[in-house]
Amino acid sequence: MIQRNSLLDILLKVVLYGYGTLLIWEWLQPVNQLTDTDNMGVFIVFVCLSLLSYFLQVHWVVRIMILVGYIILSIQYLYSQFSLFDLAWIGELISDMKMNITRMVEADWMLLTNSFRTLLFFILIWLISYLIHYWVAVRRNLFLFFLLTIVFLAVLDTFTPYDADGPIIRVVIIGFAVLGLLAFFRLFEQEKLSVSIRGLRNWLMPLTIMVLFSGTIGFAAPKLKPQWPDPVPFITSYSNKSTGDSNKAGSKRVGYGENDSQLGGSISDDHAVVFYADAPTRHYWKVENKYYYTGKGWTRLDYPGELTEYDNDRDMVNLTGTELPGMKLQELKTTVKMEQFYNHVPYPTPSILKRVSAEGADQYIFNDSTNLLTAQSNSWGRLKLTDYEVNYYLTTFDRNYLKKVTSANDVPKDIIGIYTQLPRNLPERIRNLALEITSDQDNWYDKAKAIENYFDGPKFVYDKQDIPYPEEQQDYVDQFLFETLRGYCDNFSTAMVVLLRSLDIPTRWAKGYSDGVATIKNGESVYMITNNNAHSWVEVYFPEVGWVPFEPTKGFNNTNQFYDASLNTNSNANDHDTAVTTQEKKEATQSDKKTLPEIDKPNQSTSSKLDGVYWKNVLQNTAIGLAGVTIFVFLLYQSRRKWLPYVFITRYKGKNGTDTFTSAYHVLLKQLNRAGVPRPEGQTLREYAVYVDRVYHMANNNMQQMTKEYERIIYRGDQENQAWRQYQELWENLIKETTS
Known part of the structure; x- marks a missing residue:
């Protein structure tokens, strides 16, 4: 009969704990390979320390003290700017925990700091270690965790760049050997038999031969081609269909949608990532313009626009503008990694596009009316890009030059005819309000700024909930300006366009994405743009300059696109349009000081850096979700x-x-x-x-x-x-x- 403290019983525990450690290590390997996370040894040591404390049957109070102390010291080592002997890091840690707990309560998962995500990751590893201990010491059965590991690796191998062939083979071969050894001990324990070295050898010999033989057959046997279609395109297309319906009447989720004919209604948050951008500075991302206002929303009527075709990786000429007096250009390059695949190509704005490059694309089609840029393939037609690179000239405008425009004398007639259109039944009080707001201004720029600043007043409220649709005979802008006085970007931007058009100033409604959330990697910013960043703004036409963007939405900043040439500065702190945050000023200063990358030299590290940021975000959020599920299952089991x-x-x-x-x-x-x-x-x-x-x-x-x-x-x-x-x-x- 097997005694609990016998040598063979201890050997069995050593084997099982060792295999459990190997399985956890296989779970940690993708974190190391799919992200730029360093110091993986910190987590491996924690796994070994946790399982060793269970194996040695350390008292639970002592075990908790040891593991909690290790976690705190690891977070201090990885993230604190203070030394270990400077007690200021304790206050820093407490403040960080309080802030992140508040964000968790408010469900702002994307705003959790890396230190707190690391803490959650440690907790997840701790829970998994406890489950390993339970399966080893109590159940003596690791089959469930073995099966979960295989499923986990298979999912990663299917949906991510991680190559799980080697890990799966490793886990299966060693797993079968361990499960066979475990079956041997369980059989002898149930039958009340004594275990001898000879009996163990007689069991292991055929077990080893069977595992090696089956493994060899598995490798040598012919393989069928995949019998099922790849699930990734199906899931992607399903996601796109869901997003494409986001602008229908009723309750909506925030995000980009093509149908803007019926504006209004409440929207709910959506943190799904649309794309990552390795951009040298902060700016908006344009998708298209709309020009025909119906009183309920925006449509494309009367003027379909001219299409211009450019070959992939070739310079574009005057695509989104040309260098003119009154503007300053900064030559930049950005790489975009799309996560939700649309037919359109988001690009930086305000800018003059020089070149777009993407694998698999043959041409790009640009609509001069809507400014919609799409990719084409000679074989497949319209193409949904996954990764592409944009070379462009970021544009800033001289406000003194813009102030010279006081009338439409030099504006082309087609611009006036299209971009001053308004419904015939537009309420007269909208025109009267526009005249009242701009009564002290004598040029287009100051009139646009006056209207932009008008929405910054205390009576307007930015809100995405409880926003009504206009009644059947009611104008969308009129409802916002004189009744609700609350709304989101569509309300503010559409209202500004209508107010400016009522003054016969050509204006269009632009939509795309705001600048997103910046993550500093190796001294540079990688921006994460989610569905929550879907945005609309205003563009005003100035003769001899072109289309100039303005930002009327309350709570949003015009991203530093004006300068004063007479002062030889890039911004004027007294103007509302240059009211940027401290972080934006810091980024602007860094952008001016550092040498810009050569635009014709490809950045070899860009794609890998974006991949790292993406997969780090995926795995961190997966870890958070798994931690929550594991805690729930653990509490359910305990009760x-x-x-x-x-x-x-x-x-x-x-x-x-x-x-x-x-x-x-x-x-x-x-x-x-x-x-x-x-x-x-x-x-x-x-x-x-x-x-x-x-x-x-x-x-x-x-x-x-x-x-x-x-x-x-x-x-x-x-x-x-x-x-x-x-x-x-x-x-x-x-x-x-x-x-x-």
């Missing part, structure tokens, strides 16, 4: 004494027969053990039944009656089909008592 009896009551209801009775009796014994009323070793069932009835004050001696019937069935072999029906009520009353 099983409370809810499990009701599951068995439902299971046995309506059944009959001696098999049901004996099964229910065994379930009751296990539940009593969970409830803290275990059966002492050597005690008979009858003695134990008397003890149970006393503990739960059973007036009818429920346990004694059931035990008497159980012994009659077991020892005499009686087969009474009505046994369960006779004792079911007694059993239910007793098992319910164990939940209190």
Whole structure:
């Protein structure tokens, strides 16, 4: 018989704990390869330390102190700017925890700091280590974790660049060997046999031969081609269909959509990532313009626009503008990694595009009316890009030059005809309000700024909830300006366009994405743009300059696109349009000081850096989700004494027969053990039944009656089909008592 403290029993635990460590290591490997996360050794050491404390049966208080201390010191080592002996890092850690807990309560998952995500990752590893300990020390069965590891690696191999062929082979071969060894020990323990070295050798020899033979056959046998279609394109297309319907009437989720004919209604947040951009500075991302206002929204009518075609990786001439007096150009390059695949190509604005390069694209089609840029393939037609590079000239405008424009004398007639259009039934009070706001201004720039600043007043509120649709005979802008005074970017931008057009200033409605959230990597910014960054703004036409963007939405900043040539500066702190945040000023200063990359030399590290940021974000959020699920499962398991009896009551209801009775009796014994009323070793069932009835004050001696019937069935072999029906009520009353 195997003794608990025998050498072979210890050997079995060493093997199982070792294999558990290997499985956790296989879970950590993708983090190291798919992201730019360093110091993976910190997490590996934590796994070993945790499992070692369980193996050595360290007291739980001491174990918690050791592991918590290790986590705190690791976070201090990885993230704190203070030395270990400077106690200021403790205050820094506490402040960081408070801030992140607040963000978790508010469900702002994307704003969690890396230090807090690391803490959650440590907690996840700790929980997994406990499960390994439970499966090893209590259940002596690692099959479930073995199976989960295979599924996890297979999913990563399918949906990510991670190559899991080697890890899967490793886990399967070693796993079969360990499961076979575990079966050997379990068999000898159940049969009460003594284990010898010879017996172990006789078991391991055929096991080893079987594993090696099956592995060899697996490698050598011919392989069928994939029998199922690749699930990734299907999931992607399904996601696109869902996003494409985001602008329909009713409750909507924030995000880019093509249909803007019916504006209004509330929108809910959507943190899904649309693309990552390795951009040297902060700016908006344009998708298209709309020019025909119906009173309810925007459509494309009357003027379809001219299409211009450019070959892939060739310079574009005057595509989104040309260098003119009154503007300053900065030559830049950005790489974009799309995560939601659309037919359109987002590009930086305000800018003059020089070149777009993408693998698989042959041409790019640009619509001069909508400014919509799409990629084309000679083989497949319109192409949905995944990764592309944009060379461009970021544009800033001289406000003094813009202030020279006071009338439409030099504006082409087609611009005036298209971009001053308004509905015939536009309420007159909108025109009167525009005249009132701009009464002190004598040029187009100051009039545009006056209207832009008007929306910054206290009576307007930025809100995405409880936003109504206009009534059937009501104008969308009129409702916003004079009734609701609350809304989001579509309300503010459309209202500014209509106000400017009522003054006969050519204006268009632009849409795309705001600048996103910046993450500093190796001294440079990588921007993450989500569906929450879907945005609309205003562009005003100035003769001899072109289209100039303005930002009327409350809470959003015009991204530093004006300068004062007379002062030889890039911004004027007294103007509202250059009110940028401290972070933006810092980035602008860094951008001016550093040498820009050569635009014709490809940046070899850009794609890998974007991949790293993306997969780090995916795995961090996956870790958070897994931690939440694991905690939930753990708490559910810990509270099983409370809810499990009701599951068995439902299971046995309506059944009959001696098999049901004996099964229910065994379930009751296990539940009593969970409830803290275990059966002492050597005690008979009858003695134990008397003890149970006393503990739960059973007036009818429920346990004694059931035990008497159980012994009659077991020892005499009686087969009474009505046994369960006779004792079911007694059993239910007793098992319910164990939940209190």
